[in-house]
Amino acid sequence: MxxxxxxxxxxxxxxxxxxxxxxxxxxxxxxxxxxxxxxxxxxxxxxxxxxxxxxxxxxxxxxxxxxxxxxxxxxxxxxxxxxxxxxxxxxRMNRILRINAADMDVVVQPGVTREALNEELRATGLFFPVDPGANASIGGMAMTRASGTTTVRYGTMRDNVMGMEVVLGDGRIIKTGTRARKSAAGYDLTALMVGSEGTLGLATELTLKLHGIPEAISAGICSFPDMASAVAAVTETIQMGIPMARIEFACADTARAFNDYAGVSMDQAPHLMVEFHGSPESTAQDAERFAEIVADHDGSPFRWSSREEERRALWSMRHNGYYAILASKPGARALVTDICVPISQLARAVEETQTDIAQSLISGPILGHVGDGNFHAILLVDPDQPAELAEAKRLSNIMVERSLALGGTSTGEHGVGIGKKPYMQAEHGEAWAVMGAIKTALDPRGIMNPGKLVPSN
Structure with a gap:
């Protein structure tokens, strides 16, 4: 064989x-x-x-x-x-190959994890900002075009990968991009590889853009009577040009899960978790301006702090949100959705999704990156009850159809894999066939992660 x-x-x-x-x-x-x-x-x-x-x-x-x-x-x-x-x-390919502090970039092998990279960079005053929550590998983050809590300020992997070394499906080794901050030389093969999910090749080196560690950071939390009020506050904050580094949303059910898992005492209401980067004066000013906007939209007092231990506790709680929600139904597994809509449509998308879930036979707390219009429903199912998984898939399908109808996408950051592949034709039309043609050109034997992302051959 x-x-x-x-x-x-x-x-x-x-x-x-x-x-x-x-x-x-x-x-x-x-x-x-x-x-x-x-x-x-x-x-x-x-x-x-x-x-x-x-x-x-x-x-x-x-x-x-x-x-x-x-x-x-x-x-x-x-x-x-x-x-x-x-x-x-x-x-085992987890080496940091070159730190170019003067140019604010770094070259790494794909197995380096996000946390290990930032630990090594700490002495330089620089950091790599993309934060999907999990301590993911840099190669995996690039290949899924990951983003996360800091995207609203620093962008996704698409914005922070400058170049790659890739082994193609026919064994050729190519280098994409350069360390220059811009280029008009030919097709952008780096952008093609970022998000390709290993269907075109395997990344063996990555050149990443770095950012300066902020002089000061402040973060805080507040609650709202409903999702529409929370989104309205975010929209006004963005329109006023207040520079948010993170702005996350948690629904009432997620707040309840946080309470049980992290031992906190959040109101059982929609919440926003926000962070600002800058100087001590600017972060304090940004927090105070945001607090005024929150009050204008009937939010609770915005409680914020610049103390590192309090900020770490807040974001640790958020990053463990998936596990907190899983723990709210012992023994459950989750179908984790990930849609992204224009921010003006976010309140509608979340509220209609909550209505659908409330009328179903399963539960599904919601959290997400409200500054990007990206949210997740953690649809909890009993692995021994096939009807629950079928219901979760039905709800996920409705969410994707709603997102596409509102001008959004089937996945804002999780990627396609096999879970979102059924929606690619509806989202991309003839462009999906073009993706398949690109794969055939670069992987003629079809061996690279087959059955994922592009039309099956």
Whole structure:
């Protein structure tokens, strides 16, 4: 069999860095979301670009699928070996190769995690701002075009990846982009690779844009009588040009989950969590101006602080929101939605979604990045009750259809994988076929993460 031949050659190349153990295969076949465990045929652990190229070349020769793996925190089944194959785990390619402090950029291997990178950068006065919540790998973040809580100020991975080294499906190694801050030289292949979910190639080096660590940071929280009031406050804040670094929304059910999980005492009402970056004077001024806007929209007093321990507690609670919501229904799994609409349509989208969930047989607390018009419903299901998963899929379908009708997208940051693939035709029309043509050109044997993102061949 082709896969057995590929495994034999990979063993000769890598020795013990090819794993066929049941525990490793199962660990690389799991998703953070509701998808069933789908183990690969083998897991390899390359150390550099040259080994990665040899791995891909062996798999291409035998027509064996290749699936990239970072930290395994994706939510749409991106890393599942749905057609078998070899999982390429980049956890041992975790070196920070070059810090160019004067130019505010850094070159890293794909297995470097977000938290490890920022720990190393601390002494330089610089940081990498994209924060999806999980301690994801930089390679995985780039390949899913991740964003998160800081996007409203610093942008997504699309805005912060300057260049990449990529092994294509035919074994070629290409370099995209440069360290220059702009270029008009040809197609933007970096932008093509960012968000490609490993369907075009495997990233082995990434050049990232860095930002200065703010002199001062203030953060706070407030509640509102309803979602419409909260969104109106955010809209006015944006229109007034108040520079928010983060602005997050949590519904009343999410606030209840936070209370139980983190031992806090939030009102059971919609909340905004906000952060400002700048000088001590500017962050205090921004917080005071925001507090006035909150009061104008019937919000509770905006409680804010510049103390690091209080800010860390606030964002730790937010980053653990998914786990807090899971804990609210012990034993449950979640179908995690991720739609994004124009901010003027956000209140409508959330309120109509809440109505749909309230009329269903499952629960689904909502949280999201209100400054971007991006929100998530954590649809909780009993894994032993197929009817609940079917209901969650029905609700997710309604949410996507609503988002597209409002001028939005089926996924703001989680990516497509297999979970959102059914909606690609409706969102992109003929452009989806163009994506498929690009994949065929760069991956003629169709081995790179097959069955994901683009039309199936």
């Amino acid at each position: 082709p896969v057995q031949q590929a495994l034999a050659e990979l063993h000769n190349l890598l020795g013990e860095r090819l794993s066929l153990s049941k525990s490793d295969l199962e660990a690389h076949g799991r998703s953070e979301s509701h998808f069933p465990t789908t183990p690969p045929d083998g897991v390899v652990f390359p150390l550099n670009t040259e080994e990665t190229q040899k791995i891909v070349s062996i798999c291409a020769t035998h027509g064996v699928p290749v699936i990239g793996w970072g930290a395994g925190t994706s939510l749409e089944g991106h890393g599942l070996a749905i057609r078998g194959g070899i999982c390429v785990d980049f956890s």
